[in-house]
Amino acid sequence: MASNDDDTHVPGGATGTPGRLGRLGAWLDARLRFSEQIWPELAHHVPRSSASFWYVFGSATLLCFVLQLVTGICLSLVYSPSAAEAWASLEWLTYREPTGWFLRALHYWGSNFMVALMTIHVVQVFFFGAYKYPRELTWVVGCFLFLLTLAMAFTGQVMRFDQDAYWGLGIGAAIAGRFPFVGAIVVDLMLGGPIIAAETLSRFFTLHVFVVPALLLALVALHLWLVLKVGINEWPMPGRLVTRERYLEEYHQLVAEDGEPFVPDGVQKDLVFSGLVMVALVTCAAVLGPSGPNGEPDPTLINTLPRPDFWFLPLFAAFALLPAYMETALMLAAPPVLFLLAVALPFYSGTGEKSWKVRPGAWILVVTVFVTLGTLAWLGIRSPWSPQMDAWSATPTPVEMVRGRTPLQLQGALIVQSRQCRNCHALGGAGGQRGPALDDVATRLTRDQLIRQVIQGDGDMPAYGKNLLPAEVDALVAFLVTLHPANEPPARDAATLGPGVAGAAR
Amino acid sequence: MKTELLRARSGRQRRRAATRGASGTPAGQRARQWIAGIAGQVVAFAALALAACTGLPGQPDPAARPIRPADVKDVNVLYAGNCAGCHGAEGKLGAARPLADGLYWHVVRDADVRDVVTRGIEGTEMPAFAMSEGGALTDTQIDLLVTGLRARWQGTPLANRGLPAWSVGSAPAGDLGATQRGAAVFAARCALCHGATGEGGLAPGSLVDPSYLALVSDQALRSAVIFGRTDLGMPDYRGGRGETPLTNGEISDVVAWLGSHRVASPRWPATPQRANPAREEKP
Amino acid sequence: MREQTLTSGPDTTRRQFLTRLGVLLNVLGATLIGIPILGYLAAPLRRRAEQAWIPLGSVAGFPAGETRLAQYENPFRVPWDGVTAKIPCWVRHVEGGTFQVFAINCAHLGCPVRWFQESRLFLCPCHGGVYYEDGSRASGPPPRGLFEYEVEVRGEAIWVRGGRLPTLSADV
Numbered sequence: 008m009a010s011n012d013d014d015t016h017v018p019g020g021a022t023g024t025p026g027r028l029g030r031l032g033a034w035l036d037a038r039l040r041f042s043e044q045i046w047p048e049l050a051h052h053v054p055r056s057s058a059s060f061w062y063v064f065g066s067a068t069l070l071c072f073v074l075q076l077v078t079g080i081c082l083s084l085v086y087s088p089s090a091a092e093a094w095a096s097l098e099w100l101t102y103r104e105p106t107g108w109f110l111r112a113l114h115y116w117g118s119n120f121m122v123a124l125m126t127i128h129v130v131q132v133f134f135f136g137a138y139k140y141p142r143e144l145t146w147v148v149g150c151f152l153f154l155l156t157l158a159m160a161f162t163g164q165v166m167r168f169d170q171d172a173y174w175g176l177g178i179g180a181a182i183a184g185r186f187p188f189v190g191a192i193v194v195d196l197m198l199g200g201p202i203i204a205a206e207t208l209s210r211f212f213t214l215h216v217f218v219v220p221a222l223l224l225a226l227v228a229l230h231l232w233l234v235l236k237v238g239i240n241e242w243p244m245p246g247r248l249v250t251r252e253r254y255l256e257e258y259h260q261l262v263a264e265d266g267e268p269f270v271p272d273g274v275q276k277d278l279v280f281s282g283l284v285m286v287a288l289v290t291c292a293a294v295l296g297p298s299g300p301n302g303e304p305d306p307t308l309i310n311t312l313p314r315p316d317f318w319f320l321p322l323f324a325a326f327a328l329l330p331a332y333m334e335t336a337l338m339l340a341a342p343p344v345l346f347l348l349a350v351a352l353p354f355y356s357g358t359g360e361k362s363w364k365v366r367p368g369a370w371i372l373v374v375t376v377f378v379t380l381g382t383l384a385w386l387g388i389r390s391p392w393s394p395q396m397d398a399w400s401a402t403p404t405p406v407e408m409v410r411g412r413t414p415l416q417l418q419g420a421l422i423v424q425s426r427q428c429r430n431c432h433a434l435g436g437a438g439g440q441r442g443p444a445l446d447d448v449a450t451r452l453t454r455d456q457l458i459r460q461v462i463q464g465d466g467d468m469p470a471y472g473k474n475l476l477p478a479e480v481d482a483l484v485a486f487l488v489t490l491h492p493a494n495e496p497p498a499r500d501a502a503t504l505g506p507g508v509a510g511a512a513r
Numbered sequence: 514m515k516t517e518l519l520r521a522r523s524g525r526q527r528r529r530a531a532t533r534g535a536s537g538t539p540a541g542q543r544a545r546q547w548i549a550g551i552a553g554q555v556v557a558f559a560a561l562a563l564a565a566c567t568g569l570p571g572q573p574d575p576a577a578r579p580i581r582p583a584d585v586k587d588v589n590v591l592y593a594g595n596c597a598g599c600h601g602a603e604g605k606l607g608a609a610r611p612l613a614d615g616l617y618w619h620v621v622r623d624a625d626v627r628d629v630v631t632r633g634i635e636g637t638e639m640p641a642f643a644m645s646e647g648g649a650l651t652d653t654q655i656d657l658l659v660t661g662l663r664a665r666w667q668g669t670p671l672a673n674r675g676l677p678a679w680s681v682g683s684a685p686a687g688d689l690g691a692t693q694r695g696a697a698v699f700a701a702r703c704a705l706c707h708g709a710t711g712e713g714g715l716a717p718g719s720l721v722d723p724s725y726l727a728l729v730s731d732q733a734l735r736s737a738v739i740f741g742r743t744d745l746g747m748p749d750y751r752g753g754r755g756e757t758p759l760t761n762g763e764i765s766d767v768v769a770w771l772g773s774h775r776v777a778s779p780r781w782p783a784t785p786q787r788a789n790p791a792r793e794e795k796p
Numbered sequence: 797m798r799e800q801t802l803t804s805g806p807d808t809t810r811r812q813f814l815t816r817l818g819v820l821l822n823v824l825g826a827t828l829i830g831i832p833i834l835g836y837l838a839a840p841l842r843r844r845a846e847q848a849w850i851p852l853g854s855v856a857g858f859p860a861g862e863t864r865l866a867q868y869e870n871p872f873r874v875p876w877d878g879v880t881a882k883i884p885c886w887v888r889h890v891e892g893g894t895f896q897v898f899a900i901n902c903a904h905l906g907c908p909v910r911w912f913q914e915s916r917l918f919l920c921p922c923h924g925g926v927y928y929e930d931g932s933r934a935s936g937p938p939p940r941g942l943f944e945y946e947v948e949v950r951g952e953a954i955w956v957r958g959g960r961l962p963t964l965s966a967d968v
Binding site for chain 2: 098101102108109112169275278279281282283285286292293294295296297300301302303305308310397398399400401402403404406409410411412413414415416417418420421422423424425429476477478479481482485
């Protein structure tokens with residue numbers, strides 16, 4: 008767009024004797040009808056108040072999309088979308104192909120930037136009331152663009168055909184399999200067969216490079232067309248209410264009195280921000296590099312820890328935390344319901360105040376959503392509900408829990424390791440987080456309660472009664488009752504109160 | 514307001530004027546923004562071009578690429594992932610016997626250790642690690658572990674003469690005579706720390722606890738007597754300063770005496786009224 | 797088109813006929829093309845009834861009382877499946893020559909469960925589902941026990957019926 012600067016006289020009509028370049032321009036213009044049809048659109052007047060750095064995130068998202076198209080096309084020159092070769096071609100791209108790693112990094116970080124900028128754009132549009140009358144359709148199209156962008160992120164994760172991709176597909180299939188009645192059909196259509204295999208990758212490749220980008224391009228065009236035709240939202244002022252009767256008139260008056268051409272004046276800040284985004288993107292790619300691929304997508308390599316990419320961590324975390332009885336219903340119903348609520352927003356909140364300053368509800372909603380998603384993402388990174396699969400053999404018993412122990416207690420410490428207790432229970436801050444840490448377990452449970460917990464388990468802990476000999480339980484509990492801080496005595500048997508109350512007697 | 518509108522409509526001339534020095538006006542600001550925008554893009558493309566050079570911090574290191582678990586060949590990685598949990602991060606002060614123990618590596622043969630790692634030890638907590646036995650390690654990895662750990666911990670050679678007999682299999686069951694001789698050996702060599710009855714003294718806890726004895730085989734007891742737990746202060750069969758080493762026979766006898774305290778089937782610990790409920794209170 | 801709009805009068809019915817014919821032909825053509833396309837897209841559904849008996853190897857490879865990882869090749873594999881054609885499963889030799897074969901996929905969200913013979917439990921690395929050695933749910937989010945293959949011992953070999961990714965709506 009910067010290079011167009013010197014051509015801005017073309018729309019105004021050539022003055023004086025045209026040079027060779029000028030005659031070429033006129034020849035083209037006579038055929039393309041640029042100055043007659045397109046330039047007036049680009050130069051249409053927008054409210055001067057919209058030339059703000061708050062209005063740059065949509066164009067930055069579009070820039071990321073264009074960059075994704077460019078880097079994506081480059082990657083597809085080398086990437087082999089075949090289940091047998093995808094991983095090898097990624098390895099080749101990452102380690103052998105000159106600058107292949109950098110293109111992969113650009114594409115990966117480009118996708119992160121795109122989702123992030125798009126999210127900021129949505130929040131800005133929401134806070135500025137830009138979805139209200141008459142821009143409802145722009146918002147609706149934007150919602151679908153959001154969905155399609157997430158679809159690109161998920162299918163893109165599958166393109167990185169490694170263990171995470173393979174088991175991510177498994178998680179997707181398992182969710183699809185929860186649909187009542189049609190579950191099996193949905194799974195087969197999604198995987199392109201009864202099992203994750205060659206056709207699955209081909210399907211997701213087709214979605215990632217043909218279907219979803221084509222839809223994105225079409226909807227981006229529609230989105231931009233609507234932006235041009237309906238006009239950019241003016242800076243919201245508290246007290247300036249949107250009404251269906253008067254808004255258009257007011258807007259036209261505003262643009263006439265205090266407007267400026269969209270091109271070149273309205274897009275200046277977009278231009279600056281786009282440049283900054285590119286610099287940031289290149290920096291991220293150069294410093295942080297591409298993501299993965301991790302291990303080969305060989306399903307028989309089962310010591311893997313499947314984790315989704317960042318944007319799907321909140322979902323991953325929610326799946327661990329949903330109570331079992333409502334899990335399937337929420338998994339299947341919540342996303343479409345939330346999406347429909349978002350799509351319908353301008354139809355139940357289409358008029359009235361636009362400014363975030365006088366819409367406390369908007370603040371509450373945004374803060375709630377982001378605190379929830381942020382917390383879930385943080386939990387997803389930590390995944391405290393996941394057993395640490397090699398803790399039993401790789402995380403030593405803290406030395407201070409070994410010193411000064413009796414032979415039986417030492418045997419118990421050994422059982423804590425060798426029977427995989429550590430996979431779920433931490434000692435000295437190391438080990439699984441699935442169950443409570445055992446460092447001070449003796450202050451919480453009496454000896455009898457420990458025995459019952461080990462033998463019977465509870466909802467979150469398997470019962471070890473069948474898997475431990477009496478002597479092993481004895482040794483294990485003998486060790487566990489030593490686990491209490493020096494200044495805090497172990498829980499005592501409140502024999503007269505009965506076992507149910509004993510836990511309170513600390 | 515009117516003038517603003519007019520100026521906005523003649524953007525190009527305004528911008529020309531601005532570049533000639535009308536800074537401070539909105540037009541001058543816009544001109545600077547244009548320049549900043551172009552400069553930003555130039556920098557972006559320059560950085561892109563720069564990226565063609567190698568050696569950037571983000572470039573993936575081929576050495577760090579993921580490998581199949583069966584292809585891990587680094588002994589320290591194998592030890593840390595499979596052994597450290599029980600035998601300790603540095604081969605000592607773990608819940609299980611220390612491996613950073615020169616005497617141990619002098620007494621045991623490679624074939625024995627390979628067998629122990631492959632199949633585990635029946636009657637102890639040592640699990641089987643070979644893939645053929647349902648574990649996670651290949652035979653090659655086990656060989657690497659055995660030779661690697663020996664190289665790491667064997668230390669300076671000891672005289673081979675007089676080392677007590679040790680094998681993976683169960684120690685021979687002692688006769689009645691052995692048990693009686695073992696009691697005498699225990700009283701002479703062990704009771705100072707473990708108490709006259711074996712129920713604890715300077716060293717905490719009972720050696721004759723039925724649950725403990727139910728969980729350790731005679732061979733494991735024999736290993737404990739031979740190698741001690743020097744990391745926890747228990748000397749090996751050679752005893753403390755000025756003591757004579759235990760003989761092969763004495764070791765068998767004391768193991769027989771300890772083994773004679775086994776009961777047929779230890780009770781479930783949930784059974785109330787234990788003989789010595791205060792035992793667990795010791796730290 | 798321009799010429800048609802310029803002319804008017806007597807041949808209106810002829811033009812109406814041509815328009816109708818044109819629409820009809822296009823609908824017909826689109827249907828003729830569309831049906832095979834839909835059929836092509838739905839091809840995975842027509843293949844799904846297929847389940848095959850697959851040999852897992854000799855009984856001798858699975859000691860009594862133990863659970864071991866086995867793998868088989870997806871019976872409907874194509875040459876470009878690569879490593880994804882391999883499917884793992886857990887074979888439990890219950891005492892006395894009876895076998896249980898469990899799918900690798902957790903009943904919660906399909907992640908690969910791992911067997912720990914020391915604690916005799918299956919643990920899932922994703923959301924912490926736990927199963928006992930007989931495949932029944934022990935704790936965590938799974939709504940049911942592990943998916944279990946149909947097993948037959950034919951002579952010295954163990955055979956299972958499989959070839960499908962088990963989900964809550966379609967067991968193996």
